[in-house]
Amino acid sequence: xxxxxxxxxxxxxxxxxxxxxxxxxxxxxxxxxxxxxxxxxxxxxxxxxxxxxxxxxxxxxxxxxxxxxxxxxxxxxxxxxxxxxxxxxxxxxxxxxxxxxxxxxxxxxxxxxxxxxxxxxxxxxxxxxxxxxxxxxxxxxxxxxxxxxxxxxxxxxxxxxxxxxxxxxxxxxxxxxxxxxxxxxxxxxxxxxxxxxxxxx
Amino acid sequence: xxxxxxxxxxxxxxxxxxxxxxxxxxxxxxxxxxxxxxxxxxxxxxxxxxxxxxxxxxxxxxxxxxxxxxxxxxxxxxxxxxxxxxxxxxxxxxxxxxxxxxxxxxxxxxxxxxxxxxxxxxxxxxxxxxxxxxxxxxxxxxxxxxxxxxxxxxxxxxxxxxxxxxxxxxxxxxxxxxxxxxxxxxxxxxxxxxxxxxxxxxxxxxxxxxxxxxxxxxxxxxxxxxxxxxxxxxxxxxxxxxxxxxxxxxxxxxxxxxxxxxxxxxxxxxxxxxxxxxxxxxxxxxxxxxxxxxxxxxxxxxxxxxxxxxxxxxxxxxxxxxxxxxxxxxxxxxxxxxxxxxxxxxxxxxxxxxxxxxxxxxxxxxxxxxxxxxxxxxxxxxxxxxxxxxxxxxxxxxxxxxxxxxxxxxxxxxxxxxxxxxxxxxxxxxxxxxxxxxxxxxxxxxxxxxxxxxxx
Numbered sequence: 001x002x003x004x005x006x007x008x009x010x011x012x013x014x015x016x017x018x019x020x021x022x023x024x025x026x027x028x029x030x031x032x033x034x035x036x037x038x039x040x041x042x043x044x045x046x047x048x049x050x051x052x053x054x055x056x057x058x059x060x061x062x063x064x065x066x067x068x069x070x071x072x073x074x075x076x077x078x079x080x081x082x083x084x085x086x087x088x089x090x091x092x093x094x095x096x097x098x099x100x101x102x103x104x105x106x107x108x109x110x111x112x113x114x115x116x117x118x119x120x121x122x123x124x125x126x127x128x129x130x131x132x133x134x135x136x137x138x139x140x141x142x143x144x145x146x147x148x149x150x151x152x153x154x155x156x157x158x159x160x161x162x163x164x165x166x167x168x169x170x171x172x173x174x175x176x177x178x179x180x181x182x183x184x185x186x187x188x189x190x191x192x193x194x195x196x197x198x199x200x201x
Numbered sequence: 202x203x204x205x206x207x208x209x210x211x212x213x214x215x216x217x218x219x220x221x222x223x224x225x226x227x228x229x230x231x232x233x234x235x236x237x238x239x240x241x242x243x244x245x246x247x248x249x250x251x252x253x254x255x256x257x258x259x260x261x262x263x264x265x266x267x268x269x270x271x272x273x274x275x276x277x278x279x280x281x282x283x284x285x286x287x288x289x290x291x292x293x294x295x296x297x298x299x300x301x302x303x304x305x306x307x308x309x310x311x312x313x314x315x316x317x318x319x320x321x322x323x324x325x326x327x328x329x330x331x332x333x334x335x336x337x338x339x340x341x342x343x344x345x346x347x348x349x350x351x352x353x354x355x356x357x358x359x360x361x362x363x364x365x366x367x368x369x370x371x372x373x374x375x376x377x378x379x380x381x382x383x384x385x386x387x388x389x390x391x392x393x394x395x396x397x398x399x400x401x402x403x404x405x406x407x408x409x410x411x412x413x414x415x416x417x418x419x420x421x422x423x424x425x426x427x428x429x430x431x432x433x434x435x436x437x438x439x440x441x442x443x444x445x446x447x448x449x450x451x452x453x454x455x456x457x458x459x460x461x462x463x464x465x466x467x468x469x470x471x472x473x474x475x476x477x478x479x480x481x482x483x484x485x486x487x488x489x490x491x492x493x494x495x496x497x498x499x500x501x502x503x504x505x506x507x508x509x510x511x512x513x514x515x516x517x518x519x520x521x522x523x524x525x526x527x528x529x530x531x532x533x534x535x536x537x538x539x540x541x542x543x544x545x546x547x548x549x550x551x552x553x554x555x556x557x558x559x560x561x562x563x564x565x566x567x568x569x570x571x572x573x574x575x576x577x578x579x580x581x582x583x584x585x586x587x588x589x590x591x592x593x594x595x596x597x598x599x600x601x602x603x604x605x606x607x608x609x610x611x612x613x614x615x616x617x618x619x620x621x622x623x624x625x626x627x628x629x630x631x632x633x634x635x636x637x638x639x640x641x642x643x644x645x646x647x648x649x650x651x652x653x654x655x656x657x
Contacts, residue, residue: 049314091538092537092538093536093538094538117589117590117594117596118314118589121586121589121590122537122538122539124423124540124543125538125539125540125543126538127423128422128542129538129540130538148423148424148425150425150428174596176536176537176596176597176599177596180599
């Protein structure tokens with residue numbers, strides 16, 4: 001992208017608009033960031049249903065909730081036992097990641113995840129397919145109605161906060177897409193090894 | 202499946218649900234449309250609450266219950282109301298608010314969730330859809346022309362002289378040779394079996410699905426009843442269900458041109474037509490007739506739905522992306538964790554317009570299409586799920602952005618993948634063959650609830 005004088009004037013105007021009240025150093029920093037910013041990057045931000053942000057195919061869910069007494073400890077023991085390997089989550093195949101953070105002396109939990117699609121699309125499927133995993137992860141949360149409760153969607157939404165800022169490196173790749181690309185690359189590399197005639201065993 | 206899960210599954214499915222109150226459930230919920238079928242959808246507005254109540258009171262005795270519909274030899278009348286209709290009846294605000302949010306909002310307001318954008322967007326719909334004017338839909342289904350006319354006369358007699366009610370429109374359907382749809386396929390072959398239902402069960406329907414998935418007030422697949430409107434002890438929802446009504450215009454000329462451009466000779470065109478749908482036009486499924494059509498199989502209800510995908514996980518017979526396999530993946534291995542039994546609809550779709558003409562290559566201006574009619578205890582949710590995941594997306598079958606070849610809204614440069622050996626064939630330039638002309642979310646009450654609505 002070539003930068004014309006107009007662009008620069010435009011950037012300076014935007015900086016004044018957004019940070020007019022800030023120290024000069026901060027304004028200069030923003031100006032430098034904006035010079036490298038591609039406004040045409042194709043991750044159109046949208047909504048992920050009721051709450052949360054969507055970027056391309058990928059959505060974010062951030063929830064903060066109070067924990068039952070002893071809940072953080074129980075969850076820590078579970079996390080240690082499975083060592084970050086949630087087989088059920090692997091099967092779901094829409095979850096890019098999940099993060100559980102305890103804070104305020106283990107009285108609260110922050111749950112954050114990146115996933116494909118809209119947040120409540122598959123929640124009924126979780127209730128019949130992986131109810132134990134869902135209840136295991138969330139029954140330490142104060143007021144958790146159980147994954148089979150008809151009000152569970154409202155419960156989750158009531159604890160959700162929409163992120164104000166969020167960056168996604170590959171907004172157009174779902175978990176399923178990524179797994180396919182991995183498989184294709186493995187097969188392609190094997191094929192190229194054979195074609196090149198230099199297979200090191 | 203672990204042993205524990207197997208035991209749990211056994212326990213779960215052995216427990217039979219409570220008996221269905223057949224005399225309170227509308228016949229349409231549990232019984233297929235007749236074959237052949239004739240009928241009319243009548244759309245009405247309540248100008249006054251008193252007018253609306255009077256009409257419901259007059260219609261109620263003529264609405265067929267499932268107890269009275271053990272065979273389809275007579276015409277029947279079915280009724281369903283929009284939330285705007287319930288508001289026009291001046292129900293209490295608590296009761297009105299107790300209906301699920303998508304139904305309260307109405308289909309047009311849910312366009313984002315349904316991906317009804319571009320040519321399908323509500324601002325281009327025909328009146329009265331999406332305007333809030335459609336309060337009551339009365340459907341007449343009949344097995345022959347004479348009983349259809351008689352039922353129509355009965356229905357008309359109920360609102361012809363009534364004050365406070367306006368007839369918005371009336372749409373005839375059916376009367377197609379062999380009950381074919383606008384594209385020439387026998388349709389509505391596969392419907393879920395409802396646990397406790399009394400309609401005949403056909404081979405291949407799969408295990409009966411818990412009644413609560415389709416009828417309010419009974420346990421669903423998760424073991425508990427779905428949310429119902431009104432106070433729990435005295436629910437207005439009991440024995441009712443929700444209806445998704447979507448009127449599609451079928452672009453038959455574009456469909457025929459697509460087959461000619463991409464199919465090859467006449468036989469190859471028919472094979473491509475079968476690959477798009479998953480069935481030959483006769484209704485014979487590719488799973489049982491992979492090479493050529495078998496009209497006797499297509500017409501035989503004992504056989505035409507009796508298959509699984511267990512031996513075709515690669516999709517070499519039935520493409521993963523074809524219409525039938527998307528709408529009911531059965532035992533297909535899906536890329537995303539899914540309980541396929543949670544996303545079923547009872548379908549009562551009806552075709553309108555002239556019979557299918559394979560030589561139609563330019564739009565002749567005739568109205569052709571179908572009313573998609575889907576029923577379930579959460580029909581709006583299921584429809585939104587299908588539009589997002591199974592119709593306008595391919596992620597669940599590892600086909601990235603590919604869409605349903607029949608009802609999907611295709612973007613520029615869209616593709617349809619046909620698995621083949623040694624490599625798949627990708628057909629470029631598939632177009633949209635169905636355009637949404639309107640639709641509504643409706644509530645189909647039980648008969649007691651219907652009489653209560655007439656008295657409120």
